Amino acid sequence: MNESKITALKNLYEHTLFDDVIPFWMKHSPDRKHGGYFTMLNNDGSVYSTDKSMWPQAREVWFFSTLCDTVEKRAEWLDMAKLGWDFIMKHAFHESGRAYFSFKRDGTPLTMPRQIFSETFIIIAAVRYHRVTGDPEAARIARDLYRKVVQWAETPIAGSQKAIHGSRAMIGHAIPMILLNVTREMTLLDGESDEFNEVTERCLAKIFDYHIHTDRKLLFEQVAPDGSLMLDIPEGRLVLPGHAIESAWFLMQEGVARKDLSIIDRACDLTLWMLDFGWDEEYGGLYYFLDSEGKPPLPLEWDMKLWWCHNEALFALLLAHKLKGDPIFEEWYDRVHEYSFTHHPDPEYGEWFGYLHRDGSVSHRFKGSNWKCCFHLPRQLLYSWQLLKEM
C-alpha cells in the first residue's frame, strides 16, 4: 500500500469514526432516565423500542471503554461507558450468577440466554472499564465470570437447549473463537498466565484441528466432537464466511502476541479461502451463509449482505496485508472496501445500513437492533485507523 493511499484511508476512517459513527451513538443511544443504552434505533436515530438486550449493552460499554483506553480518556466517552456499566451492575445478573439476555427499559429482566455470549461480552466490557476507571468491582466481575464461562464452555448449560442428550453430539466454532478473544482481553487485566495460556491453547487446537479443514480450504462451524465433518446434515455443511474471517483476525492477533508465524500464516490463508468461497461474484459482497457442498443453505437470509461480515473482512485484510505484505491482501481489501463504502453508509443520517439484499439494495433501514449495535463498525474503524497510523 503506498503512502498516499494509507493517508487517504486513515483520514477516511478517522472521519467516519469520530465525525459520524461515534456521534451517532453518543447522540441517540444514551438512556439518561434508566441508564444503559437504547440500541433499537431507526435510520434517523429515533428509538423504535426501548427494550434492552445484553449483548449490545455490554458491547457498547466495551467500545467506549476501549476508546478511553486506547485513544484518550475523554470525559464524554467515559461517561458513556459508565452509563452502560452501571446498568449492567444494577440489572445484569440472575441469582444463579448467569447474566440475563434481555430487559425492559427499566432493567426488569425479560429472558435468559441459551448460550454463554451474554457473559463473554460482559467480561470484555469489565476488563476495559476497569482499565480506564480502576473500579475494583469490574475487575472482580471479569475474573469471576471468566472462570465460570470457561467451565460453561466445556459443559453445556442444563436446560439451555431442546436437543435430546447424546443423539447427535456437535461442537461449535463460536465457542473457542470467542474464548480466544476474551482470553486475550483478560491478559490486559492480569497479564499472561498459565491459566490463560492453557485456555488459549485449547481454543487454538479446536479451531485449527477441528473446525478448519485445510484439505477443503474451509472453516466448518459445526463438527463432530472428534473434529470429523458431518456432511450428511445441513448444520454440518454450514459455512459463515464473515464469521470465519472474524475468527481469522482473532488468530492473527494471537499469532502476533505469541510471536508465532505459523498461526499468522494459517490465519491469513483462512481469510483468503473464505473470501474465495464466500464472495458473490455477481453482485459483490460476502454471502451470510453457505453450504459447503453447494446444497441449499436453509436460513432464509443466506444470500443477504451484512455490514459486520464486511467490517470483519476489512480489518482482517488490512492486518494480513501489514503482517504479510502479499499484494493479494491489498487487492481483496480494495474489493471489500469498494463494496462496503458504496453500499452500507447512509448519506442522509450517517452510520451504516446493516442489512442488504443479495443485489445490494437496502432491506432494513434501521441503524440498530438487538444485534446491530455500537460494535462491529466502530471497532473496525478504530482498529483499522490505529493500524494505518502504524503503517
Add this chain to the structure above:
Amino acid sequence: MNESKITALKNLYEHTLFDDVIPFWMKHSPDRKHGGYFTMLNNDGSVYSTDKSMWPQAREVWFFSTLCDTVEKRAEWLDMAKLGWDFIMKHAFHESGRAYFSFKRDGTPLTMPRQIFSETFIIIAAVRYHRVTGDPEAARIARDLYRKVVQWAETPIAGSQKAIHGSRAMIGHAIPMILLNVTREMTLLDGESDEFNEVTERCLAKIFDYHIHTDRKLLFEQVAPDGSLMLDIPEGRLVLPGHAIESAWFLMQEGVARKDLSIIDRACDLTLWMLDFGWDEEYGGLYYFLDSEGKPPLPLEWDMKLWWCHNEALFALLLAHKLKGDPIFEEWYDRVHEYSFTHHPDPEYGEWFGYLHRDGSVSHRFKGSNWKCCFHLPRQLLYSWQLLKEM
C-alpha cells in the same frame, strides 16, 4: 366468476395437483427403508438431508389421508399415508406423552419441541388416517392428544421458553387459530359436542376480541393477556398477512359449519384488510412480516415472498368469493393468482419454489425443508379444486 373461468381454473388446479404436485411428493418423499418421508428435497427432488421433522411427517400423513377421505381411496395414496403414520406410531412420542420435534432418518429423536404444533399436526393426521383405515389406535391417539393439547394451550409448557415468568405476559394468535382448525377436524371423528363447542367458542373469542382490532383493520399476532395492544414493543406490532389470511379461512369454514353469517362476514373483512395492508404494490406478492406502525420489522426475511402465504390467500379469496359474491374478492383472487402462478412454479422439475426475494426472484431453489413440505400447496390446490367443482 363466469363459467369458462371456473372451468379453466378447475382444470388448472386439477392438473397441477394430480399431474405435478402429488406425483412429485409420491416419487421423492417416501423413505422405503426406515419409513416416513424425506422432505428436505432439492429442486429436482433429490434428498439433501435425511433428517426428519415432526411437522412435515404429520402434515403429509394428513394430506394423503385427506385425499383418500375426500377424493377416492386409491391404494397408492393409502400406502403413502400408512408409510408416515407407521413412522409416527413407532417414533413420535416421548415417554412424557409429548411428541418429539425432529429425528434422524431411522427415527432416533433429535430435539423436543418448544410449542404444541407438533402434536396438533399429529391430531389432524390421526383423524383423517382413522377415517380412511378405521384404525382404532389412530382414533385413540387423536382423542388423547387433543385433550392434552387443549390443556397445554392454556398453561405454557414448563421449560419450553427462556422467558422470565411474569415480566411480560403475551398471548399469541397461533394457538387459538390452530385449535380452531384442529377442533373442526376432530368433529370428523366424534361429531359435534359440547366439549368441541366450548373450545371453539373460546378460540373465536380470542381471535375476534383479542387479536383482531377492527378499529385498526388488522390482526395482531401478539397481544397482552387482556387483548390490549402492546405497540411499544416490536413483538406487539408484528403483523403476518399470510398467517392472518389462513386464520380467516379457518374462520369462514367455522362460520359455514355453524351457519353463522357474522363469523363469515368478519372473516371476509379480515381477508381484505390483510391484503390491503400486506400487498407489495411495487413488486407484487404478500410481505412475510410487517410492523403495524410502519416501524422497522426485525426479521431479516420480512420482505420475502413465501409460497404458503399466497396459497392461503388464494383459498381464502376463492371461498370468500363463493360465500359473498362481492366482485372485490374475485379482483383480489385474480391478482394473487397471477402473481403466484407466474412466480412460484418450477417449469423444469415441477412443484413450486417456496421462497422469493422481495423482487420476486427465487432465493431458495429447494422444494422441501423442515418447513416447506407436502402441505400448504397441495391443500390449497385440493380445497380450491373441490370448491370450484361446487361452483
